[in-house]
Amino acid sequence: MSDNKIPYKIYLEENEMPTQWYNVRADMKKKPEPLLNPATGKPMGHADLAPVFCDELIEQELDDVTPYIDIPEEIIRFYKMYRPSPLVRAYFLEEKLQTPAKIYYKFEGNNTSGSHKLNSAIAQAYYAKKQGLKGVTTETGAGQWGTALSMACTYFGLDCKVYMVKVSYEQKPFRREVMRTYGASVVPSPSETTEVGRKILAEHPGTTGSLGCAISEAVEVATKTEGYRYVLGSVLNQVLLHQSIIGLETKIALDKYGIRPDIIIGCAGGGSNLGGLISPFMGEKLRGEADYRIIAVEPASCPSFTRGKFAYDFCDTGMICPLAKMYTLGSGFIPSANHAGGLRFHGMSPVLSQLYHDGYMEAVSVEQTSVFEAAEMFARAEGTLPAPESSHAIRAAIDEALKCKEIGEEKTIVFGLTGTGYFDLTAYAKYNDGEMTDYIPTDAELEESFAKLPKVE
Amino acid sequence: MSDNKIPYKIYLEENEMPTQWYNVRADMKKKPEPLLNPATGKPMGHADLAPVFCDELIEQELDDVTPYIDIPEEIIRFYKMYRPSPLVRAYFLEEKLQTPAKIYYKFEGNNTSGSHKLNSAIAQAYYAKKQGLKGVTTETGAGQWGTALSMACTYFGLDCKVYMVKVSYEQKPFRREVMRTYGASVVPSPSETTEVGRKILAEHPGTTGSLGCAISEAVEVATKTEGYRYVLGSVLNQVLLHQSIIGLETKIALDKYGIRPDIIIGCAGGGSNLGGLISPFMGEKLRGEADYRIIAVEPASCPSFTRGKFAYDFCDTGMICPLAKMYTLGSGFIPSANHAGGLRFHGMSPVLSQLYHDGYMEAVSVEQTSVFEAAEMFARAEGTLPAPESSHAIRAAIDEALKCKEIGEEKTIVFGLTGTGYFDLTAYAKYNDGEMTDYIPTDAELEESFAKLPKVE
Numbered sequence: 001m002s003d004n005k006i007p008y009k010i011y012l013e014e015n016e017m018p019t020q021w022y023n024v025r026a027d028m029k030k031k032p033e034p035l036l037n038p039a040t041g042k043p044m045g046h047a048d049l050a051p052v053f054c055d056e057l058i059e060q061e062l063d064d065v066t067p068y069i070d071i072p073e074e075i076i077r078f079y080k081m082y083r084p085s086p087l088v089r090a091y092f093l094e095e096k097l098q099t100p101a102k103i104y105y106k107f108e109g110n111n112t113s114g115s116h117k118l119n120s121a122i123a124q125a126y127y128a129k130k131q132g133l134k135g136v137t138t139e140t141g142a143g144q145w146g147t148a149l150s151m152a153c154t155y156f157g158l159d160c161k162v163y164m165v166k167v168s169y170e171q172k173p174f175r176r177e178v179m180r181t182y183g184a185s186v187v188p189s190p191s192e193t194t195e196v197g198r199k200i201l202a203e204h205p206g207t208t209g210s211l212g213c214a215i216s217e218a219v220e221v222a223t224k225t226e227g228y229r230y231v232l233g234s235v236l237n238q239v240l241l242h243q244s245i246i247g248l249e250t251k252i253a254l255d256k257y258g259i260r261p262d263i264i265i266g267c268a269g270g271g272s273n274l275g276g277l278i279s280p281f282m283g284e285k286l287r288g289e290a291d292y293r294i295i296a297v298e299p300a301s302c303p304s305f306t307r308g309k310f311a312y313d314f315c316d317t318g319m320i321c322p323l324a325k326m327y328t329l330g331s332g333f334i335p336s337a338n339h340a341g342g343l344r345f346h347g348m349s350p351v352l353s354q355l356y357h358d359g360y361m362e363a364v365s366v367e368q369t370s371v372f373e374a375a376e377m378f379a380r381a382e383g384t385l386p387a388p389e390s391s392h393a394i395r396a397a398i399d400e401a402l403k404c405k406e407i408g409e410e411k412t413i414v415f416g417l418t419g420t421g422y423f424d425l426t427a428y429a430k431y432n433d434g435e436m437t438d439y440i441p442t443d444a445e446l447e448e449s450f451a452k453l454p455k456v457e
Numbered sequence: 458m459s460d461n462k463i464p465y466k467i468y469l470e471e472n473e474m475p476t477q478w479y480n481v482r483a484d485m486k487k488k489p490e491p492l493l494n495p496a497t498g499k500p501m502g503h504a505d506l507a508p509v510f511c512d513e514l515i516e517q518e519l520d521d522v523t524p525y526i527d528i529p530e531e532i533i534r535f536y537k538m539y540r541p542s543p544l545v546r547a548y549f550l551e552e553k554l555q556t557p558a559k560i561y562y563k564f565e566g567n568n569t570s571g572s573h574k575l576n577s578a579i580a581q582a583y584y585a586k587k588q589g590l591k592g593v594t595t596e597t598g599a600g601q602w603g604t605a606l607s608m609a610c611t612y613f614g615l616d617c618k619v620y621m622v623k624v625s626y627e628q629k630p631f632r633r634e635v636m637r638t639y640g641a642s643v644v645p646s647p648s649e650t651t652e653v654g655r656k657i658l659a660e661h662p663g664t665t666g667s668l669g670c671a672i673s674e675a676v677e678v679a680t681k682t683e684g685y686r687y688v689l690g691s692v693l694n695q696v697l698l699h700q701s702i703i704g705l706e707t708k709i710a711l712d713k714y715g716i717r718p719d720i721i722i723g724c725a726g727g728g729s730n731l732g733g734l735i736s737p738f739m740g741e742k743l744r745g746e747a748d749y750r751i752i753a754v755e756p757a758s759c760p761s762f763t764r765g766k767f768a769y770d771f772c773d774t775g776m777i778c779p780l781a782k783m784y785t786l787g788s789g790f791i792p793s794a795n796h797a798g799g800l801r802f803h804g805m806s807p808v809l810s811q812l813y814h815d816g817y818m819e820a821v822s823v824e825q826t827s828v829f830e831a832a833e834m835f836a837r838a839e840g841t842l843p844a845p846e847s848s849h850a851i852r853a854a855i856d857e858a859l860k861c862k863e864i865g866e867e868k869t870i871v872f873g874l875t876g877t878g879y880f881d882l883t884a885y886a887k888y889n890d891g892e893m894t895d896y897i898p899t900d901a902e903l904e905e906s907f908a909k910l911p912k913v914e
Contacts, residue, residue, distance in 0.1 A: 014464045376638055422569075422635075
């Protein structure tokens with residue numbers, strides 16, 4: 001199809017929306033390693049996980065053979081509230097860059113959670129409701145996941161307790177207020193409300209918290225409260241499954257216009273967006289039906305793929321969660337205080353870790369000043385003020401488009417624009433004022449963190 | 458067409474988008490009264506307005522006979538960045554209300570300015586650029602208009618100076634930061650940078666500013682700086698013309714599915730959204746082709762339609778702007794400090810004022826606690842966190858839907874959801890904490906303000 005026939009925004013019709021999620025594990029020859037019980041070192045089965053997670057979500061977590069799983073009707077209905085999300089042709093950005101590359105982005109920010117997180121939040125809330133639970137607990141850092149979950153819980157009439165990393169709780173009162181508006185209760189973490197929180201506070205009285213620590217608290221409350229389970233917005237296999245809706249919609253939209261991407265780019269923190277975006281494309285690659293360059297982009301200040309170890313590690317600071325085999329910087333790793341751009345989890349989705357380990361994808365790390373430079377350029381060209389997390393993908397997409405310009409190649413680039421930056425203006429202000437700095441952890445810092453990795457086998 | 462065939466969101470295709478704006482004045486038998494020169498009391502022509510406004514915008518301001526005006530190609534291209542905006546069927550809200558009414562809303566918040574303001578900002582920036590100007594000045598209250606204008610100016614490479622009401626400048630640093638990210642310079646008003654600002658500061662040293670005062674400053678700078686003109690985001694005829702894109706898209710979407718609205722509802726501050734939304738429907742009504750109930754919703758704390766006088770008044774506090782015949786509370790009127798919900802301009806679009814005066818539309822006023830109650834209900838049902846301004850329309854739409862329930866009538870209601878509330882969380886926090894109060898100006902207060910209306914004729 002001729003290029004000028006491609007609209008600025010490709011919206012699917014409701015009847016073109018996917019009705020099944022795609023489970024990329026089904027097509028992986030080498031499956032991701034199982035979660036291990038930290039006490040016994042043995043793989044965890046349904047019974048081990050049942051005190052923490054909802055039953056049907058455990059089935060999804062453990063299922064590495066079923067390629068397609070039906071999306072329940074009620075979830076499809078909720079998806080229609082804010083999906084399909086647009087696949088946008090970045091005509092304005094292309095023009096600004098004067099690149100022969102064709103750039104597309106899948107924009108997941110047109111909902112009040114401000115990101116793709118709602119795709120899995122509504123699924124997890126649905127299964128919790130179906131199981132007859134009273135409520136769920138979770139952690140949130142910047143607040144996108146917490147907001148998404150509060151929106152999903154209010155829809156199903158579930159109670160929602162969010163442990164919010166203390167520094168974000170204090171610096172982002174507005175995110176907290178959105179969650180409250182959707183009826184969630186929000187607790188700064190570490191808190192006195194849990195054993196693990198009290199322990200961490202005793203050991204580190206002035207701590208401003210971390211994601212790993214908030215996870216520990218949320219898990220403790222879920223396992224100790226009747227009728228509650230814990231839910232998580234990234235890293236887990238089930239989350240990647242739900243997020244495959246992003247990639248499936250992208251693929252349908254591209255196919256509709258006969259567009260074949262050469263490069264697919266996503267930012268990677270725990271891997272929820274990247275895993276979702278690339279799923280169907282990775283499936284084709286695994287089945288030998290097509291080839292794509294797939295690039296994960298992470299912050300240079302929290303470089304799990306590019307500088308982490310592929311090893312079993314805890315997902316939380318309190319070391320009460322299962323062990324996962326993943327690229328990790330060590331569960332005690334906390335990015336430098338100057339880091340503004342999200343994507344601060346120490347580990348990475350086991351699915352993506354395995355795929356990266358097996359050579360199916362690349363990874364690059366970028367420094368935050370260059371990320372905000374890309375964010376500003378994108379905002380001015382394409383209108384939308386991007387989330388700092390998403391801007392990592394923008395940075396890499398711009399870099400690839402500039403390479404195309406240099407060598408005169410007309411590649412098609414697709415990247416994931418996970419969300420908007422409306423709650424990240426403190427970071428933008430720092431950038432606008434020229435006060436943003438970069439920090440890359442030293443090898444010695446990482447070695448110190450790696451030394452504390454649990455010994456498995 | 459059967460009801461269950463109507464999708465949750467109706468998106469037009471690019472080729473279905475309007476290519477002309479509609480000028481409702483062309484169909485008005487009684488035209489809005491002309492702007493008057495405050496010094497002479499005489500109607501202002503092109504030459505009088507040229508020092509303040511861009512030439513082609515003056516043509517649009519004064520043209521009350523041409524029904525359709527072509528949208529320039531470059532503006533259509535920019536519109537495609539964020540338009541068409543969706544017409545959403547509020548299935549979830551209908552269900553929550555258990556109403557037989559069918560509710561639709563035209564959602565203008567899916568762009569970084571967070572509102573419909575971008576529709577006119579890009580048009581005004583385009584004509585400024587075409588005229589070879591260096592830049593434009595404007596005022597902003599809550600910041601939506603300023604943000605929209607900074608986005609439009611960066612697109613055309615124009616300088617953008619924004620006078621921001623001081624209280625908003627201080628309480629909404631994030632809006633300010635968005636404007637800066639798009640390259641605008643933002644000055645808190647009243648400021649020492651203008652004569653009128655210095656005069657107001659001398660008379661009221663502790664003042665936190667007002668829209669009317671920021672207008673005075675922006676106009677002064679525009680008229681005194683080579684290569685600059687002043688632009689305004691509401692009230693003016695030209696703004697209503699540009700905003701007609703909202704109503705035109707709405708009508709195309711409704712017609713596509715054979716839907717005929719009974720009631721059309723919009724919030725009204727200066728009238729930009731309401732005027733744009735209702736334009737083509739009002740046109741049909743004026744031409745006797747169809748009948749609709751059209752309802753303007755305003756805050757009880759700033760009730761220009763429902764308690765104002767239909768009289769000539771200044772648009773600004775400094776009394777340097779032209780006089781407009783409109784519903785007004787007096788140019789010195791400032792809503793009570795507890796008012797959080799926007800829509801705080803003392804006057805109203807002359808076009809809408811004339812139409813209201815001639816009985817073509819109704820107006821209601823609502824108190825802010827009931828507005829935020831509606832906002833919360835809407836957010837929880839429909840997902841999107843609405844702007845306080847938009848929530849005035851939500852309140853009225855819910856009230857009409859509940860009346861339908863009471864009397865068992867299946868009316869079709871369309872309202873304008875002008876924007877999102879992501880920068881209004883201070884107000885939401887107040888509501889969540891149960892600390893929001895209402896204030897209705899007393900008759901005595903209004904009489905005092907009316908007494909200062911200029912004597913015309």
